[in-house]
Amino acid sequence: MDFRFSEIDQSFRDGVRAALDERSSPAAVRAAWDAAPGATDRSAWEALAAMGALDALVPEAEGGLGLDERSVVLVFQEAGRAGLPDPIVETAAVAAPLLGSRYAGSGAVVASDLGTSAAPGTSFVPWAADADHLLLGGPDGRLHLVAPGEARLEPVATVDGSRRACRVEWEPSPSSALDVPALAVARARERGVLAAAALLVGLAERMLEMTVGYVAQREQFGAKIGSFQAVKHHLADAALAQEFSRPAVHRAAWSLATASADAERDVSMAKAMASDAALVTARAALQCHGAIGYTTEYDLHLYMKRAWALARAWGDAAAHRRRVARSLEM
Amino acid sequence: MDLTWSDEEEAFRAEARGWLEENLARWREGCGGSPASGDTAEGFAQQRIWEEMLFDARWAVVSWPEEYGGRAASLWEWLIFEEEYYRAGAPQRITQNGIFLLAPTVFEVGTQEQRDRILPRMAAAQDLWCQGWSEPGSGSDLASLRSTARPVEGGWMLDGQKTWTTRGAFCTHLFGLFRSDPEQERHRGLTYLLVPLDLDGITVRGFSRLDGDTGFAEVFFDGVFLPDSGPLGATVLGEVGRGWNVAMATTSSERGLTLRSPGRFMATAERLLELWRAVDGATRAPHLRDRVVDAWMRAEAYRVQTLAVVSETLAGNPPGAATSLVKLWWSELDVELHDLALQLLATEAELEGPWSKGWQFSLSGPIYAGTNEIQRNITAERVLGLPRS
Numbered sequence: 001m002d003f004r005f006s007e008i009d010q011s012f013r014d015g016v017r018a019a020l021d022e023r024s025s026p027a028a029v030r031a032a033w034d035a036a037p038g039a040t041d042r043s044a045w046e047a048l049a050a051m052g053a054l055d056a057l058v059p060e061a062e063g064g065l066g067l068d069e070r071s072v073v074l075v076f077q078e079a080g081r082a083g084l085p086d087p088i089v090e091t092a093a094v095a096a097p098l099l100g101s102r103y104a105g106s107g108a109v110v111a112s113d114l115g116t117s118a119a120p121g122t123s124f125v126p127w128a129a130d131a132d133h134l135l136l137g138g139p140d141g142r143l144h145l146v147a148p149g150e151a152r153l154e155p156v157a158t159v160d161g162s163r164r165a166c167r168v169e170w171e172p173s174p175s176s177a178l179d180v181p182a183l184a185v186a187r188a189r190e191r192g193v194l195a196a197a198a199l200l201v202g203l204a205e206r207m208l209e210m211t212v213g214y215v216a217q218r219e220q221f222g223a224k225i226g227s228f229q230a231v232k233h234h235l236a237d238a239a240l241a242q243e244f245s246r247p248a249v250h251r252a253a254w255s256l257a258t259a260s261a262d263a264e265r266d267v268s269m270a271k272a273m274a275s276d277a278a279l280v281t282a283r284a285a286l287q288c289h290g291a292i293g294y295t296t297e298y299d300l301h302l303y304m305k306r307a308w309a310l311a312r313a314w315g316d317a318a319a320h321r322r323r324v325a326r327s328l329e330m
Numbered sequence: 331m332d333l334t335w336s337d338e339e340e341a342f343r344a345e346a347r348g349w350l351e352e353n354l355a356r357w358r359e360g361c362g363g364s365p366a367s368g369d370t371a372e373g374f375a376q377q378r379i380w381e382e383m384l385f386d387a388r389w390a391v392v393s394w395p396e397e398y399g400g401r402a403a404s405l406w407e408w409l410i411f412e413e414e415y416y417r418a419g420a421p422q423r424i425t426q427n428g429i430f431l432l433a434p435t436v437f438e439v440g441t442q443e444q445r446d447r448i449l450p451r452m453a454a455a456q457d458l459w460c461q462g463w464s465e466p467g468s469g470s471d472l473a474s475l476r477s478t479a480r481p482v483e484g485g486w487m488l489d490g491q492k493t494w495t496t497r498g499a500f501c502t503h504l505f506g507l508f509r510s511d512p513e514q515e516r517h518r519g520l521t522y523l524l525v526p527l528d529l530d531g532i533t534v535r536g537f538s539r540l541d542g543d544t545g546f547a548e549v550f551f552d553g554v555f556l557p558d559s560g561p562l563g564a565t566v567l568g569e570v571g572r573g574w575n576v577a578m579a580t581t582s583s584e585r586g587l588t589l590r591s592p593g594r595f596m597a598t599a600e601r602l603l604e605l606w607r608a609v610d611g612a613t614r615a616p617h618l619r620d621r622v623v624d625a626w627m628r629a630e631a632y633r634v635q636t637l638a639v640v641s642e643t644l645a646g647n648p649p650g651a652a653t654s655l656v657k658l659w660w661s662e663l664d665v666e667l668h669d670l671a672l673q674l675l676a677t678e679a680e681l682e683g684p685w686s687k688g689w690q691f692s693l694s695g696p697i698y699a700g701t702n703e704i705q706r707n708i709t710a711e712r713v714l715g716l717p718r719s
Contacts, residue, residue, distance in 0.1 A: 001339070001406055002332050003641035009331075070331045212714050227717040229703075232710030236658075239709055243655045244631040247638040254333050269627050321623040328626060330606055330619060 003247070005074060012051075013074035019047040020082035026299040032085035033161035037129040037153075040164070042109075045086050048079075049107035054088070057097040057191070063104030064096065069194060073253035076195040080202025080310075083303050085162035087111050087127035089314070093195035094188045095135050098143070098180055108132040113168070115192055115314040124156050126313070128166035136170065143185055144176040160305035190256055190267050196314040197249045197267075197274035201242070203307045204278040207285040208238050210300055215288050225288075234284040241277035248273045265327035268320035275311040275320075282307045333637065335410070342403070343410045346389065350418040353383055367687070368424045369545035374500040377424045381455035391429055391453045398445070399453035405640050409591060416597035424497060428452045428459030432505045435522075435579045439568040447563050448524070462492040462506025462525070462549060463577070469494075470704050472507070473516040473574065477551060479508035479523060485557040485565070486510070486523065488531075491550050494698075498547025499536030502527055507573050520573035524565045529554050541690035590660045592633040598667045598688070599629035602674075605685075609674050622670055628663045635659075651712035654705040661695030661702060668692045 005013075023044035032040050048054055056072045058064020072092070079088045087109060095110040096103040103110075111131035117123035128134060134146040151170035158165050212235060215226035225231050252270035255263040282304045286293045293300045311317070335343070357380050358365060365380075366373030384390040385399055393408040394400025403411065423429070429452060436448055451457040468475040477490025492498075492506055504525045511519030527534060531554035536544040558565050568576035606614070606622050635656075639649050649656070668689035672679035679686055696702040710716045 001335060001637065001641070003638040004645060005331055208714075212716065216716060223719075224717045226710075227719045229707060229719060232716055233703070233706045235714055235716070236655075236706035236709040239714060240655050240658050243652065244628070244635050244659055247635045248627075248631045250331070250638070251333065251634045254331050258333075269630065272624075273627060273631060318620060321620055321627070324627060325619055325623045328603055328623065330603065330623065 003250070005070070005250075009071045009074060012053075012071065013078060015051055016048065016053055016075050016078045017081070019051065020044060020078055020084060023047055024079075024082035024084045026083070026302060029083040029085050029162055029302045030299075032164065037155060037164075040085065040130050042086075044082075044084060045109065046107060048088070048092075054092045054107060055096045055104045056092065058100055058104045062101040064100075068257035069191065069253040070250070070257045073194065073198045073250060076198035077202040077205075077249075080199030080306075081206045083162070083203070083206070083306055085164070087131070089115065089192055089195040089199065090127065090135065093191040095133070097191065098135075098178065098184060098188050099145070106132075110135050112192075113137060114189060115196060116165075124158075124165045125168045126158075126163045126165045126309075128153055128168055129155055129164040134168060134170070136168065138172040138177065140172060140177070142172075143178045143180065144170075144172050145178055146170050146176050150176075158309070160302075160309045162302070162306070163309055187256075190264065193267050193271050193314045193320075194249070194252050194256060196310050197252065197271040200271075200274040200278040200307060200310050201246050201249050203303050203310070204238070204242050204245075204274075204281040206303050207278075207281050207300065207307070208235065208242065210303070211235060211238075211285040211288050214292075218290075231288050234288055238277075238281040238284040241273075241280045245270075245273035245277040262327070265324055268315070268323040268327075271315060272317040272320040272324065275317040278307040279311050335406075339406055339410060342407050343414060346411050346414040347418070349387055349389060350414055350420060353387070354418050354420055357383060365421065367543050368421055369497060369539065369543035371500060371544070374424055374497065377421060378455050378458075380421065381423070381425055385454045390425070390455070391433070394433070394449070394453065398449040405644060409593070409636065409640065412591035413593035413596065416591075416593040417600075419597070422594075424500075425452065425455055425458065427461050427496060428457070428503075431461060432459050435567060435576060438579055439576055441564060443563055444524075444567065457503050458497075458501040459503045459505055460495050460498045460501040460547070462495055462498075462504040464494045465491060466493055470701050473520075475507060475509065475520070477506070477508050478512065479510045479521055479556070481510065482555070484559065485555060486521075488523075488525070488551040488554040488556055491548060493546070493548040495547045495549050496545060498527075498534055498549055499544055504549060505567070507577055510573070511571055514571070517574040519571055520577075521570050522567040522573035522576040523556065524567055525554075525556055526562065529556060531555070539690075540693065541687055590657075592629070592636050592660075595629045595660055595663055595667070596633055598664070599626045602626070602667050602671055605671055605674050613676070614674065618670060618673055621666075625663065625666050625670055628659070629667070632656075632659055632663065651708055654700075654708040655713065657699060658702055658705050658709070661692075664692040664695050665689075 028041060052065045053075050055064035056067045060066035090112040091110040094112060094114060109131050110133045111125050111127040112135040113123055113125045114137060116126060117137060131148055134148060134151060136144050136146055138144045151168050153166040153168055155166050215231055216224055218225050249270040252266040255266040285300060289300055292298050361376045365376045368374055368377045381390060388401055391400045392403040392411045395402050436445055463472055465475050465477060480487040504527055506523055506525060507520050508523055509519060510521035531552045533550040534547050536547045539545040556565055602622060603626060668685060671685040672689055675685060711718055
């Protein structure tokens with residue numbers, strides 16, 4: 001029994017953090033709100049590709065790093081912390097391991113509707129505006145890999161403008177259908193849920209750190225507002241939710257990596273808790289910032305709006321609690 | 331990361347499970363089928379027998395060295411034992427304030443003579459220890475305490491009053507904080523003393539907690555002479571005047587791992603699920619399902635978080651002030667688990683029973699060992715680094 005990450009996992013995490021600190025800065029996230037379709041800055045994405053982070057879950061024999069979920073969960077956490085405005089969940093957690101050698105080494109951007117559509121074709125596709133490929137659930141129940149040029153993309157405004165979503169009209173064809181076993185598709189969906197939960201962990205950490213920094217220097221009534229008990233208690237509640245959801249996410253990574261019999265339950269528990277912790281943190285962060293947080297000129301909203309989106313994507317907390325309830329035979 | 335138990339750990343679990351199952355039934359039978367609460371005179375006497383059974387089979391203090399009655403079990407094995415203990419439905423330990431609060435301090439700062447004298451009798455439930463910290467005017471603000479220990483020839487003269495002393499009416503000994511230097515204020519000038527409760531001048535008066543059990547006592551010290559040598563041995567734990575620092579070692583034990591292990595809350599969560607399944611689906615309020623699942627997850631998350639904390643502790647990174655987060659988590663979880671059970675029981679919840687009793691007990695969690703308001707302050711200041719007010 002040892003819950004700690006290996007030194008290799010940790011140094012991979014450190015490398016990703018350093019790259020994203022530089023290339024997925026608040027200014028870079030903000031720029032993604034305004035870029036024309038297909039015109040986003042890909043330097044953070046290319047850095048991740050160069051480090052092998054995007055095909056980390058692809059087996060070595062197929063050109064990837066051959067890592068498993070427990071080694072990459074920290075990478076997703078870092079992407080969340082940085083507010084990375086790219087579909088790393090859809091690409092690295094879902095598409096790359098499904099496509100294997102077809103993906104490895106390409107550095108391609110893959111958008112998908114798997115996290116946002118309750119049924120095929122019913123919803124929008126985040127990040128589709130800049131995607132190289134679209135991974136879409138078809139009405140035939142299969143997954144399809146579609147080139148953006150073969151679909152009609154209609155940009156749609158979202159609360160988090162850096163999600164760069166489109167409504168997509170497309171026709172499934174025999175050649176677009178992916179020939180992958182249903183079990184692999186199911187596992188890919190679980191990975192998507194886990195990766196979204198890990199992003200939420202990182203987003204919550206980022207929002208709490210920003211808020212601690214702000215209330216420690218902001219003065220009112222002649223004192224730092226962080227010295228007021230009411231402010232302290234909001235932030236203690238955020239820290240509490242994070243302290244206990246983070247290990248649940250890491251445990252779910254282990255359960256998926258080892259094909260535990262409880263893997264689905266653990267993944268759902270992770271997403272439910274991470275979603276709730278991120279929303280609690282977002283609310284506390286906004287309240288403790290006061291009016292400055294209630295502007296788009298200040299950076300908090302970049303992370304808060306992403307947390308709002310991801311808390312609901314890939315199944316919200318209530319949906320995942322229903323799945324846990326089924327596993328508990330309630 | 332490896333979240334599997336070794337063969338040795340699984341064997342330890344099986345041995346604990348087997349022993350508990352067999353002997354708990356035997357003890358219950360000896361109590362006429364349903365033992366009384368350990369916070370009543372009758373139940374306390376019954377549980378002394380249970381403690382003797384645990385000690386004789388070396389399950390009383392599994393993590394202690396063998397010479398003091400333990401098994402030198404690892405932290406992992408200790409966690410496994412706790413899971414099995416509460417899973418079996420065994421009672422909360424009447425020895426817990428001694429073995430989980432005082433003993434870690436004795437191991438850390440006690441002399442060899444003190445360890446040899448105190449620990450084996452504590453493990454065997456021959457000496458039963460209660461905690462003498464709170465006073466009528468000093469609860470969360472413990473450093474304002476006013477009970478005094480005046481140095482006199484051969485020992486100390488004790489005066490003052492302690493209160494909220496858990497199971498004080500039934501215990502034989504008290505570990506407490508006393509002001510030994512009247513010139514010093516607050517955290518300075520306090521001394522940690524080990525006091526037999528049968529000394530002349532000590533009066534113990536039990537009183538009822540919210541649930542009606544005589545779980546509390548006030549302890550009056552009226553010109554009590556406490557020798558610091560002779561048959562009682564050295565009665566000062568740690569350095570004279572440094573009692574606050576000595577006591578803080580037990581505070582972090584109380585808030586953290588060693589007093590409220592996840593096993594107890596996992597067991598409560600499992601019983602809540604059983605209750606959910608047992609209640610007629612037609613009368614069960616459907617909106618409670620979401621909260622019951624959430625409560626179960628919070629118990630499971632506590633177990634998982636503990637695996638992370640123990641892993642770090644064994645690697646040389648103990649949790650420190652983060653134990654305040656742990657205390658917030660389990661105490662608020664315990665209230666929620668019992669609140670949900672009462673909602674499922676509906677009007678039956680009015681009747682005395684394990685859930686209604688447990689509910690009343692759970693309400694003490696956010697109050698004792700430093701109220702949750704204080705824990706949130708500690709979290710904000712020492713974990714997040716916010717400025718002190």
